[in-house]
Each structure stands twice: as C-alpha cells, then as structure tokens.
Amino acid sequence: MNSTLYPICALISLSAFLFKLRVTRTDRSPTQLALAGNFFFLTVTFVVSTPAVWIATSKFVGIVNFSGLLAQSTVILSAACQQLVLLHLTHERDTAWRKAVPRLTGLSIVLLGMITLFSAATSIGERPTDFALTKAQYYPAYLSIYLIGYAANQIDIGIMGWRYARIAPTPWLRRGLRLVAASMPFAMIYTSCRIADIIASQFGVTGHPWEPVAQLAIAGTVLKTVGWTMPDWGRHLTTASERLDRRRAYRQIIPLHRELTSHLPEVVLPLGEKADLRTRLYRCLVEIRDAQWALRTWMDPAVAALAMQQGQAAGLEGANLAAAVEAAQLKAALQARREQAQPATHVATPRMEEPEDLAAELSFQRKLSRAFTATSAPAVTHTAYLVHATNITDTEKKDA
Numbered sequence: 001m002n003s004t005l006y007p008i009c010a011l012i013s014l015s016a017f018l019f020k021l022r023v024t025r026t027d028r029s030p031t032q033l034a035l036a037g038n039f040f041f042l043t044v045t046f047v048v049s050t051p052a053v054w055i056a057t058s059k060f061v062g063i064v065n066f067s068g069l070l071a072q073s074t075v076i077l078s079a080a081c082q083q084l085v086l087l088h089l090t091h092e093r094d095t096a097w098r099k100a101v102p103r104l105t106g107l108s109i110v111l112l113g114m115i116t117l118f119s120a121a122t123s124i125g126e127r128p129t130d131f132a133l134t135k136a137q138y139y140p141a142y143l144s145i146y147l148i149g150y151a152a153n154q155i156d157i158g159i160m161g162w163r164y165a166r167i168a169p170t171p172w173l174r175r176g177l178r179l180v181a182a183s184m185p186f187a188m189i190y191t192s193c194r195i196a197d198i199i200a201s202q203f204g205v206t207g208h209p210w211e212p213v214a215q216l217a218i219a220g221t222v223l224k225t226v227g228w229t230m231p232d233w234g235r236h237l238t239t240a241s242e243r244l245d246r247r248r249a250y251r252q253i254i255p256l257h258r259e260l261t262s263h264l265p266e267v268v269l270p271l272g273e274k275a276d277l278r279t280r281l282y283r284c285l286v287e288i289r290d291a292q293w294a295l296r297t298w299m300d301p302a303v304a305a306l307a308m309q310q311g312q313a314a315g316l317e318g319a320n321l322a323a324a325v326e327a328a329q330l331k332a333a334l335q336a337r338r339e340q341a342q343p344a345t346h347v348a349t350p351r352m353e354e355p356e357d358l359a360a361e362l363s364f365q366r367k368l369s370r371a372f373t374a375t376s377a378p379a380v381t382h383t384a385y386l387v388h389a390t391n392i393t394d395t396e397k398k399d400a
Helices: 002-024 030-049 051-061 066-090 092-124 131-138 140-165 172-183 184-201 208-218 222-263 277-296 300-312 318-339 360-374
Strands: none
Touching: 002 030, 002 208, 002 222, 030 051, 030 066, 030 092, 030 208, 051 066, 066 092, 066 140, 066 222, 092 140, 131 222, 140 172, 140 184, 172 222, 172 300, 184 277, 222 360, 277 360, 300 318, 318 360
C-alpha cells in the first residue's frame, strides 16, 4: 500500500506547494510562508515514505533507517507550520509569535528527543514498510515521544481551526478551516493504532493486523491539504458558479423581456455589441420594470384582487404569490392594450414586491418570468396555472 498511497499523497502535497510558491511571490506574509513550509514538509514526508525512496535515501546518507527519522521529523515540522498559520490568522503578528514560542519550544524538545533515541534503532536493518511497527516493538520510547508531539499538535490544530472557522471573514476560508479541523479524527486514529502497536509489543505480538488502518488514516492529511488551499481555489469556483447562474438567469428572464419589449419597444435602450452578460442582464431587469410601469394604466385592480385570491387559495405566499399576481396583471394589461380596452381605474403600482437589492430583484424576476411564461391561458384564469411555476424553492439565492 505504501508504494501506491504515499506517491499519490506526495503528488497532491507537491501540487499545493508549487501553487503556494506562486502566491508567495506577491504575498510573503507569515501565513503564506508557513503554508508553503507546511506543504513542503508534507511533500518530503510522503516522498521519503515511499519504499524505494526510503531505501535510497538511507543508503545515500549512510545511516540505517534515516528515512524514518526524516519522515517523522517533517511531520512534526509540518504541524508547527500549521500552528503558525492558525496563530497568525487568529491574532496580531506580535501576539501570534508570542503564543508560538511555547509551541515551537515543545516541538523542538520532541525533535531533540527523537534524534537522541533514534540512534538506538540503527541495528535492526532497513524497514521501509513497517518502521513504526518495528519501533513500537523494540524501541517504544522513540515512538512514544513522537506520538506525544504529533497528537498534541493535531489536537491543537483541530481546535484552533474549528474556533477560527466560526469568525473567519470569507466563506471559503470558513469551509477550509472546517475541513482542516475535520481531519483531526484521522490523526487520532493513526495515533491510536501506534499506541496499540506499543501495547501489543509488550505482549509479544505486532500491530500488522491493523497496519492498513494506520496507513489509510495518514491519508487524512490530504483533507488538510485541500482545506488549506480551499480559500485560494474556492473563490474561482464561486466566480464560475456565478457566471453559470447569470447565464441561467438571462435565459429565464429573456422570454418575459422579449414579450414586453415587443409591445413596448420604447423602454429598450440600445447596448453596444461588446456589452457583457452582466450588463445585458441588468438592462433586462430595468427594462422589464419600466415596461410594467408603462402598462400600469392598463392594469385593472380587479385582476390583481382575483389573482391574489386564486394564488392564496392555491397555497402561494410571499414572493411566489407576488410573482403570480404581477404575472397575471401583465397578461391582462397586454391583452387590454391590444384590444384598446383601458379600465376605468387602474392600479396605483404594478409592483407587489419590493426586493431589497439587485440580487433579490434578480431572484424575484426569475420567478416572475417563470410565472408569466407558464402558460398562454387568458389573463385571470392564468393564475391557476401559475402554481406549479411559482411554488418553488429559492434555489437562485447565492452564498453571501
């Protein structure tokens, strides 16, 4: 499993490291530099843990199982970098470094202890596939000090990540930190497996039966990598999603816009051929509202009252009900205008809903367009057909 799993993890970590290097060209804040260091150390960990590289590295250095010490040391260094990231996200720079000192001191003690105890393990020969198991059996002190440092740091990272996720300023940072915190159980599974190795060794047995669980738990590190990079690539997903949503919105409201402006071409302002979709969509919203006001004198209050009654009877409420009523009014007004049958009195306003902002306006006009184009039935009875089109969930609302 090591020969397949670790190269995959190494490739993911290396990709994140190279991506973060590009970021540090313009942003060399402690947070970005620590993240780059984190991905670098993770890459070294997984590359060295690959059996073929493990043997070659130890042979090159000339120290038996040197790769084991290197891999586990870079795990500790990676955890230190992650703590620096979270401390600098949570506190001002001076406070962050002050709080980092005891943590870094503790990790330094762990590394010194590991190096000191490592020399006792050089006589057992190269162990590229079960180094930790062999350590647990013959040198439990080495593995114990490593596990203490590893577990303490993973718990600290998980807690800090979860706490800051509650107040993080951007959605993708919040999601990324939650994912980082969610990886803590994997670290605890790995730690538990290694503790079980130490206990099992005292009874003359090894932990080979649960070794696959320990190795898969290490893959939880991938969750951290995804979480730490999520604020960088997540915003591009949001941008792409917004573009797709604008296209859907434009396709949804253009039938209503086309129908109204075919009768009232005077409300249309010419746009250049190079106008982007955002501009065309905005103009459609404005021109639909302008057309509504232009048709106001053709809107009979009785139509609005009957449409309201029918909509309520059908179970519509809120924006869905308002869209149904406005659609019925527009249908009736267009019909009256074609027949030159202007009502004796007209409505004071063609609008049943006053959205707070542009996003809410777009969401409402999508409902209005669906209601308007749901059927070609006559204006008043048309309301009964609007139920299916307007009684929908607000899927257009975007993550703020």
